Amino acid sequence: MSAITREEVAHLARLSRLALGEAELDHFAEQLDAIVGAVARVSELPTDDVPPTSHAQPLTNVFRADVVRPAGTPVLERAEVLAQAPAAEDDRFRVPRILGED
Amino acid sequence: MTATTEELMDLEEALARFDPVMGLEVHVELGTNTKMFCSCPTEFGAEPNTQVCPTCLGLPGALPVVNEIGVESAIRIGLALNCEIAEWCRFARKNYFYPDMPKNFQTSQYDEPIAYNGYLDVEVDGRTFRIEIERAHMEEDTGKSTHVGGATGRIHGADYSLVDYNRAGIPLIEIVTRPIEVPGHLSAAVARAYVAELRDLIVALGVSEARMERGQMRADVNLSLKPTGAKKLGTRSETKNVNSLRSIERAARFEIQRHAAVLASGGTIVQETRHFHEDKGTTTSGRVKEEAEDYRYFPEPDLVPIAPSREWVEQLRATLPELPGARRKRLAADWEISEFEMQSVVNAGALDLIEATVAAGADAASARKWWLGELARAANEQAVELAELPITPAHVARIVVLVAAGELSDKLARQVIEGVLAGEGDPDAVVAARGLKVVSDDGALLAAIDEAIAANPAVAEKIRGGNHAAAGVIIGAVMKATKGQADAAKVKELTLSRLA
Numbered sequence: 001m002s003a004i005t006r007e008e009v010a011h012l013a014r015l016s017r018l019a020l021g022e023a024e025l026d027h028f029a030e031q032l033d034a035i036v037g038a039v040a041r042v043s044e045l046p047t048d049d050v051p052p053t054s055h056a057q058p059l060t061n062v063f064r065a066d067v068v069r070p071a072g073t074p075v076l077e078r079a080e081v082l083a084q085a086p087a088a089e090d091d092r093f094r095v096p097r098i099l100g101e102d
Numbered sequence: 103m104t105a106t107t108e109e110l111m112d113l114e115e116a117l118a119r120f121d122p123v124m125g126l127e128v129h130v131e132l133g134t135n136t137k138m139f140c141s142c143p144t145e146f147g148a149e150p151n152t153q154v155c156p157t158c159l160g161l162p163g164a165l166p167v168v169n170e171i172g173v174e175s176a177i178r179i180g181l182a183l184n185c186e187i188a189e190w191c192r193f194a195r196k197n198y199f200y201p202d203m204p205k206n207f208q209t210s211q212y213d214e215p216i217a218y219n220g221y222l223d224v225e226v227d228g229r230t231f232r233i234e235i236e237r238a239h240m241e242e243d244t245g246k247s248t249h250v251g252g253a254t255g256r257i258h259g260a261d262y263s264l265v266d267y268n269r270a271g272i273p274l275i276e277i278v279t280r281p282i283e284v285p286g287h288l289s290a291a292v293a294r295a296y297v298a299e300l301r302d303l304i305v306a307l308g309v310s311e312a313r314m315e316r317g318q319m320r321a322d323v324n325l326s327l328k329p330t331g332a333k334k335l336g337t338r339s340e341t342k343n344v345n346s347l348r349s350i351e352r353a354a355r356f357e358i359q360r361h362a363a364v365l366a367s368g369g370t371i372v373q374e375t376r377h378f379h380e381d382k383g384t385t386t387s388g389r390v391k392e393e394a395e396d397y398r399y400f401p402e403p404d405l406v407p408i409a410p411s412r413e414w415v416e417q418l419r420a421t422l423p424e425l426p427g428a429r430r431k432r433l434a435a436d437w438e439i440s441e442f443e444m445q446s447v448v449n450a451g452a453l454d455l456i457e458a459t460v461a462a463g464a465d466a467a468s469a470r471k472w473w474l475g476e477l478a479r480a481a482n483e484q485a486v487e488l489a490e491l492p493i494t495p496a497h498v499a500r501i502v503v504l505v506a507a508g509e510l511s512d513k514l515a516r517q518v519i520e521g522v523l524a525g526e527g528d529p530d531a532v533v534a535a536r537g538l539k540v541v542s543d544d545g546a547l548l549a550a551i552d553e554a555i556a557a558n559p560a561v562a563e564k565i566r567g568g569n570h571a572a573a574g575v576i577i578g579a580v581m582k583a584t585k586g587q588a589d590a591a592k593v594k595e596l597t598l599s600r601l602a
Contacts (some may be wrong), residue, residue: 092263092266093265095264
């Protein structure tokens, strides 16, 4: 039984603003289904006495002092930063106008 | 942008037919030195994209680390709002496709807010309303987009946008109320009073300057209507980023009138976000909420959970200052005024000013009289806040002291205030420069009186004959001779005894 439907892939694609063709929807549904199926094998393990966790390390409260750029902090030059973007203008990142918002 | 004119129902009629229910979401930008998850500075107005690093730009491999003061501030805000503080909570990724966050998600909290179940009492019209707080959670601010092209600088019709990520990652606390149901005619005022009270509380805690005009505090006004007496909630609209106290009141009123018109004509309210237009006091449709709201929240794997120990929470509770509500009660008692009178002091923006004036040596009644009278009028005429007038509490206190000592009459004091406001110097300088002093020296007054009597022999005869009302002529002449600086009662007394 497939866990991931074609409709779910279409929905995810819309959320990610990815234009997927009909053939791609089938293709990714099949692939994602295989991935989910592989991960689902974990549920076959006896985990009744293992508490659920979202983190690999049993740590809490890892904090940083509120100090601006302590020694050794990497600082990015603006020119270097903007050069990584497809387009920049007026020292800002230039992005396409946002769809779905008016 | 083509502004569609919305049908509105008369406010009175709308409130007679429907009960408004509001929810307020307020974002407060914390005044920390650094961002929430990296050590980039947070200075307002810095050159674009100079306060960024691999973490807040979402570059691959960058690791966020939580700002301890950010968490501390969130807990203190929670405590001041009478909230419970979570024993354990996590950050979550709120995924969305929008370039104001370079990471394609905002780090926020989802179903595990750091503070929840609180309340804040606000006073409107001499009544206290308890606003219930559902939650206060930690998140980060987004970058600032400038929309280029299009006529209005808004997103609508823009050709493209320019993004500055200096603000991306600055700590935000989002404070969410439970549905607020108060008598309809007070709802807009209660919304405003809540945000004002929250702002004062944030400022008192010292966690943010909470300046709305700088976007350090922003409110979303959610509003729905239901037929009077009905139980079931109507569909709400969410008016985003309302950035002044006055606008909150106006946005709420506008939405009440708009919803009422739609519902009364048999239409349905669409659940959508709306933009508020400061210039016209209206809202227009933004984005319709549907699948765009599917944020696919999941726990942030790069940040470990936060588990504030109870000892830490109690230490922070001990750092809470006197909160605005308690302070108002204390000062009202000290100044011997009612809570209702205190409200007009607060509304006039005079609380700090009067407190400082009293601290500088004035009595409370006089301090209140000048700030709410003469000075409020001057501020009103110049269309500025009281605190922006070029006169200090110390100046006002000095004037009060001079009046109490009999060296200035109220009339002369007003002239001193006029001089200080005109930039002529402090009160003593104005008194000296303008030669303002009550002439209380009997010798000087008697000389002026004798002169007036000599100039008006017939009048003097009448007074001698028992016609005391005739003394007005002599008093008038003396006041004229002393340029209004004599005490009229004293002049009358001396004149009558002279002609007895």
